[in-house]
Amino acid sequence: xxxxxxxxxxxxxxxxxxxxxxxxxxxxxxxxxxxxxxxxxxxxxxxxxxxxxxxxxxxxxxxxxxxxxxxxxxxxxxxxxxxxxxxxxxxxxxxxxxxxxxxxxxxxxxxxxxxxxxxxxxxxxxxxxxxxxxxxxxxxxxxxxxxxxxxxxxxxxxxxxxxxxxxxxxxxxxxxxxxxxxxxxxxxxxxxxxxxxxxxxxxxxxxxxxxxxxxxxxxxxxxxxxxxxxxxxxxxxxxxxxxxxxxxxxxxxxxxxxxxxxxxxxxxxxxxxxxxxxxxxxxxxxxxxxxxxxxxxxxxxxxxxxxxxxxxxxxxxxxxxxxxxxxxxxxxxxxxxxxxxxxxxxxxxxxxxxxxxxxxxxxxxxxxxxxxxxxxxxxxxxxxxxxxxxxxxxxxxxxxxxxxxxxxxxxxxxxxxxxxxxxxxxxxxxxxxxxxxxxxxxxxxxxxxxxxxxxxxxxxxxxxxxxxxxxxxxxxxxxxxxxxxxxxxxxxxxxxxxxxxxxxxxxxxxxxxxxxxxxxxxxxxxxxxxxxxxxxxxxxxxxxxxxxxxxxxxxxx
Numbered sequence: 316x317x318x319x320x321x322x323x324x325x326x327x328x329x330x331x332x333x334x335x336x337x338x339x340x341x342x343x344x345x346x347x348x349x350x351x352x353x354x355x356x357x358x359x360x361x362x363x364x365x366x367x368x369x370x371x372x373x374x375x376x377x378x379x380x381x382x383x384x385x386x387x388x389x390x391x392x393x394x395x396x397x398x399x400x401x402x403x404x405x406x407x408x409x410x411x412x413x414x415x416x417x418x419x420x421x422x423x424x425x426x427x428x429x430x431x432x433x434x435x436x437x438x439x440x441x442x443x444x445x446x447x448x449x450x451x452x453x454x455x456x457x458x459x460x461x462x463x464x465x466x467x468x469x470x471x472x473x474x475x476x477x478x479x480x481x482x483x484x485x486x487x488x489x490x491x492x493x494x495x496x497x498x499x500x501x502x503x504x505x506x507x508x509x510x511x512x513x514x515x516x517x518x519x520x521x522x523x524x525x526x527x528x529x530x531x532x533x534x535x536x537x538x539x540x541x542x543x544x545x546x547x548x549x550x551x552x553x554x555x556x557x558x559x560x561x562x563x564x565x566x567x568x569x570x571x572x573x574x575x576x577x578x579x580x581x582x583x584x585x586x587x588x589x590x591x592x593x594x595x596x597x598x599x600x601x602x603x604x605x606x607x608x609x610x611x612x613x614x615x616x617x618x619x620x621x622x623x624x625x626x627x628x629x630x631x632x633x634x635x636x637x638x639x640x641x642x643x644x645x646x647x648x649x650x651x652x653x654x655x656x657x658x659x660x661x662x663x664x665x666x667x668x669x670x671x672x673x674x675x676x677x678x679x680x681x682x683x684x685x686x687x688x689x690x691x692x693x694x695x696x697x698x699x700x701x702x703x704x705x706x707x708x709x710x711x712x713x714x715x716x717x718x719x720x721x722x723x724x725x726x727x728x729x730x731x732x733x734x735x736x737x738x739x740x741x742x743x744x745x746x747x748x749x750x751x752x753x754x755x756x757x758x759x760x761x762x763x764x765x766x767x768x769x770x771x772x773x774x775x776x777x778x779x780x781x782x783x784x785x786x787x788x789x790x791x792x793x794x795x796x797x798x799x800x801x802x803x804x805x806x807x808x809x810x811x812x813x814x815x816x817x818x819x820x821x822x823x824x825x826x827x828x829x830x831x832x833x834x835x836x837x838x839x840x841x842x843x844x845x846x847x848x849x850x851x852x853x854x855x856x857x858x859x860x861x862x863x864x865x866x867x868x869x870x871x872x
Contacts, residue, residue, distance in 0.1 A: 338376070339377065341377040343412050344408070345372055346373065347416065348813045349362070350366070351817070352425055352804045354777045354825075354833070356828070357824065358827075359443040362446075363446025364820070366447035367449070367451040367454065368816070369816070371450070375458045416440075420436065422804075422806055425804050425805075425806050426804045429801075429804050517546050517644035518547070519547055521551050526542040527553055529572055531575070532553040533575065533577045533578075534553060538599060539596050540596055543581075544582035547616075548617035548618040549579045549639070551621075552577055552618075553575045556575055556628060557629055558572060565862070565865070566629070570632040570634075573624075573628040573633045576597055576602060576636065576638040577619075577640075577641070578596065578638075590640065590665045590669075593665055596638070600636070603672070603673070603682060605635060607627075607683055608638075609627075609636070610669055610687070611624075611692070612640075612688040612693070613641060614692050615691050617641035619637075622837070622841055623716065623836075623841045629862055630845060630849070636682065640665050642658055642660070642661035642662075647691040659694065662696055662698055663698060666699035669684075685848065686714075687713065687714050690718075690719065691719060693717065697718070705768055710768065711848075712768055712769035713769075713771075714844045716844070718781055720780065720781060725774075728749055728751075738782075738793035739774070739776040739782065739794040742761075745762045746761025746762055747763040747765060748769070749771075751771075752844065753774065754832070755839065757843060758844060765847075769847065771847055771848050773836060775800070776801065777802045777833050779821035779824075781834075783821075784815075788815040791809035795807065795808075802832050838862075842866075843859075846859065
């Protein structure tokens, strides 16, 4: 029996000859590559989802390549050589897959070690493989359904046009029809359901929260805004924070009750009307008599991190006023996708209204004016600051935390950073205007002293939201170059397409990590950022340690 016959018999008995082998090889290749480490540790569920998508994507890509090859009527390898090549590729794929599967747990634990997280064991495999198998099977079945639909449409069009044209025309007609149907029913239905559920949640009262009794809070006795006009996260924000008594107990000096103003999404019909309400609320609460005034842009849900403002209020003896305006009730990723430009529109409406009032005040008596934004809020806050706010009569500065990779100033500053500074902690010019800090860093030291405007970015090297890049699909990001960030695994290496998909998944996991990692920003670094930007009087390192004891962690919403 010839080698050709033997190999043919092996193919028939194993069923390999009936499979689209290019799809199988690419499926296994992408499947196992998803096990490689990335920025954020992955649970078995998320690893299974990523592996399942990789497997289905590889299989679909292989099938597509085979069909294109056939459609173009390109030459085909003789049967004997084809069997030999397949046998060699099959053995190579098995060895390759075995190596990656054996190292999967080790790689995940290496990332967890960087963040001080508990290690996973081999039981991690079971859930991961089950999820991957179910999801990839579902996606492949959906893909075959599309293929069958395209084939049916091609046969129908072949009655009227030549075969090769009918294949393209049939595929186009079917895919257009499928997109219209899915987008008009499934996607639209999911979006509508999500919107309704989150809208209903936004009008509820958070458990244990009631309207404030302080004159310094929105919905309080002097407020122009009702409790029901705050939104769920606004109710939390105005109810949290230290009181005058708590601040005095910490400082040993007379203090004030901090002012917290908030305008909910439903308080007005437009961003411009909300901005006017924010100004009137600040006036009603006597906010312009304070020494520090913060315009804060919240996250997508309207959330303002108390760990960002509580320390600031202690540092300045309560002589602080903060105002925020809600622009959405959706989670930040949903708001970014479904409401593009909403955060920028809101922030751009709020800033000039408050700035004009502040600008008209005597410089000797008006508060110092700062901006703040966390995550998607930093995108809006960045966009709200026009050139005139940095020149003739500038604001005093800004603290922008966890800036999304789309933030224009953040991107430009990293792109034009000083030579030799790493992408994950860039230095810009002489540091007199912009400084970047990570976990445990200081923003009080730079080649040059602070100028008239002080801006601090707080970004952890493992924050996928801050460091994702679209070009990662085809080229390695600069933050992977040495030296790497302290919580980025040395085992992380760039693989075309795969690394981009991994970091995209990391963005959804970026808050499920310990404080001072990922997108979970800690009080220690908020304290350092505000200390550098606002320079509170008589506040030293010992005070910072005592203050941190009151804010031992952070919880991202």
